[in-house]
Amino acid sequence: MKKSSKVAFLCAAGVLGALNVKKAIDFVPKKEDYGILDPENVDSVRAQNNLSKAISFATVSRENKDDVDFSEFDKFHEFLEEAYPLIHKNLKKEVICEASLIYKWEGKCKDLDPIALLAHQDVVPISPGTEENWTYPPFSGYNDGTFIWGRGALDMKNHLIGVLEAVETLLSEGFEPERDVYLLFGQDEEISCNEDGGAMNIMRYLKERDIHLDCVLDEGGAILPVNVDYVLKNKNLVGIGIGEKGYCDIKITVFNKGGHSSQAPKHNALGDLADVINDLENHQFKAEMMPFIVNLFDAMGRNCTFPVRMVACHFKKMLPVMKAVMKEIPPAASLIRTTTGVTMASGSPAPNVLPQKASIVVNFRPMPGTSIEDVVNHIKKVVRNKNIEIEVIRSREASVFSPTDSRAFNILKKLIMQEDKDNVVAPYLVMGGTDSYNYQPICENIYRYAPYKVSVDLLLTTHGTNERIPISAIEPGVAFFKRYIRKASAEV
Numbered sequence: 001m002k003k004s005s006k007v008a009f010l011c012a013a014g015v016l017g018a019l020n021v022k023k024a025i026d027f028v029p030k031k032e033d034y035g036i037l038d039p040e041n042v043d044s045v046r047a048q049n050n051l052s053k054a055i056s057f058a059t060v061s062r063e064n065k066d067d068v069d070f071s072e073f074d075k076f077h078e079f080l081e082e083a084y085p086l087i088h089k090n091l092k093k094e095v096i097c098e099a100s101l102i103y104k105w106e107g108k109c110k111d112l113d114p115i116a117l118l119a120h121q122d123v124v125p126i127s128p129g130t131e132e133n134w135t136y137p138p139f140s141g142y143n144d145g146t147f148i149w150g151r152g153a154l155d156m157k158n159h160l161i162g163v164l165e166a167v168e169t170l171l172s173e174g175f176e177p178e179r180d181v182y183l184l185f186g187q188d189e190e191i192s193c194n195e196d197g198g199a200m201n202i203m204r205y206l207k208e209r210d211i212h213l214d215c216v217l218d219e220g221g222a223i224l225p226v227n228v229d230y231v232l233k234n235k236n237l238v239g240i241g242i243g244e245k246g247y248c249d250i251k252i253t254v255f256n257k258g259g260h261s262s263q264a265p266k267h268n269a270l271g272d273l274a275d276v277i278n279d280l281e282n283h284q285f286k287a288e289m290m291p292f293i294v295n296l297f298d299a300m301g302r303n304c305t306f307p308v309r310m311v312a313c314h315f316k317k318m319l320p321v322m323k324a325v326m327k328e329i330p331p332a333a334s335l336i337r338t339t340t341g342v343t344m345a346s347g348s349p350a351p352n353v354l355p356q357k358a359s360i361v362v363n364f365r366p367m368p369g370t371s372i373e374d375v376v377n378h379i380k381k382v383v384r385n386k387n388i389e390i391e392v393i394r395s396r397e398a399s400v401f402s403p404t405d406s407r408a409f410n411i412l413k414k415l416i417m418q419e420d421k422d423n424v425v426a427p428y429l430v431m432g433g434t435d436s437y438n439y440q441p442i443c444e445n446i447y448r449y450a451p452y453k454v455s456v457d458l459l460l461t462t463h464g465t466n467e468r469i470p471i472s473a474i475e476p477g478v479a480f481f482k483r484y485i486r487k488a489s490a491e492v
């Protein structure tokens with residue numbers, strides 16, 4: 001290279017480098033003045049005691065309704081009446097579907113749409129044989145001064161008690177909402193994927209009364225501390241769930257000649273079935289970087305440390321590469337496409353009998369925008385064997401996305417940012433189902449968020465052994481619900 005060309009090249013590289021540094025410097029969270037939170041009066045000891053007591057009722061939901069011990073729900077309701085006298089004096093309560101609770105707190109303005117706060121009363125059972133693995137018994141609600149232990153401590157008696165504590169305190173302070181406030185506590189979220197569930201019936205109860213909700217808040221993303229060296233330092237990831245993936249179990253059966261296994265042909269029904277599995281696994285659904293994923297990367301990228309931001313600030317140009325990488329990592333892939341999981345298989349009934357038919361069950365989790373019908377059409381398209389039988393055994397369509405510019409979303413985001421400037425708020429997609437899904441016919445603004453700061457390790461105890469909540473998370477949770485109810489129940 002000639003000297004002059006070398007100088008030109010170095011100058012150009014320098015200018016580009018400087019521009020990149022400038023871009024990375026500017027790639028920070030958008031400057032918004034969220035203001036400061038006023039301190040909130042919370043009776044922390046009462047909240048802890050009531051959560052402990054709430055956990056002691058084994059409100060376990062079971063697939064078979066006859067196996068549910070409704071006396072535990074009755075006792076739980078009696079406890080709530082004693083623990084929250086102002087709520088039971090000032091709000092109208094109804095019990096439907098045996099144990100689902102509807103509380104209505106009348107607002108001052110009848111022409112405004114009400115708001116709703118959801119929580120489910122039920123918990124999952126303890127896996128047989130694991131009872132002894134618990135440090136403290138699962139229905140003890142034991143408070144060791146650091147944690148409250150027991151089934152439902154995170155999913156989600158913490159949330160239910162948090163809401164009730166907030167309302168009881170607001171009543172004691174003389175607060176009167178402008179909008180009606182509904183507290184809606186179903187009794188079978190952990191098992192219901194059907195039309196008869198508590199949440200679906202509560203929604204119908206409201207719909208029959210011509211009630212359209214301004215917004216719904218249900219369980220969802222917690223406040224997750226993250227501290228990745230050189231990348232994301234001392235931040236909290238806070239997801240507000242704006243949608244839910246669908247659910248679909250499909251049985252696929254292939255047919256072939258049976259016969260004696262001593263005279264087996266080269267391929268029988270199971271061999272054909274293996275081809276079906278290969279076709280499904282080799283032809284995954286198309287991945288798509290939806291707007292919520294772009295928002296998520298944007299929010300995270302702006303909060304990264306400076307050297308990482310030199311790369312992160314170009315993330316939009318790198319979306320195709322990121323998509324390719326995410327497709328190879330199952331938890332990441334589940335955020336960007338409908339997933340395909342072959343889970344069960346069956347062949348002939350005996351070791352020496354060739355199968356006349358063989359079947360698999362495939363669990364699909366459709367993305368919002370992909371219907372169950374789309375899934376069936378996908379199977380028909382990618383499986384080369386056209387002599388198959390397809391049966392949808394169980395399904396639930398994906399939800400629609402709730403908007404990220406609604407009044408309720410903005411209230412949530414602002415409260416979360418006011419709480420801690422190191423919170424990184426981003427909308428996200430909920431993998432499992434929640435009761436809030438059932439409210440889509442009467443509400444467009446459905447959000448899933450749990451105002452509890454909990455480490456990933458602790459979060460993994462949900463549905464498992466030693467489920468527990470840090471005491472330190474309880475008071476901020478109640479304070480959040482108080483502030484949220486005050487803001488969301490206002491006219492604007």
Ligand SMILES: [Zn+2]
Binds near residue numbers: 120155156189219
């Ligand atoms: Zn739950």
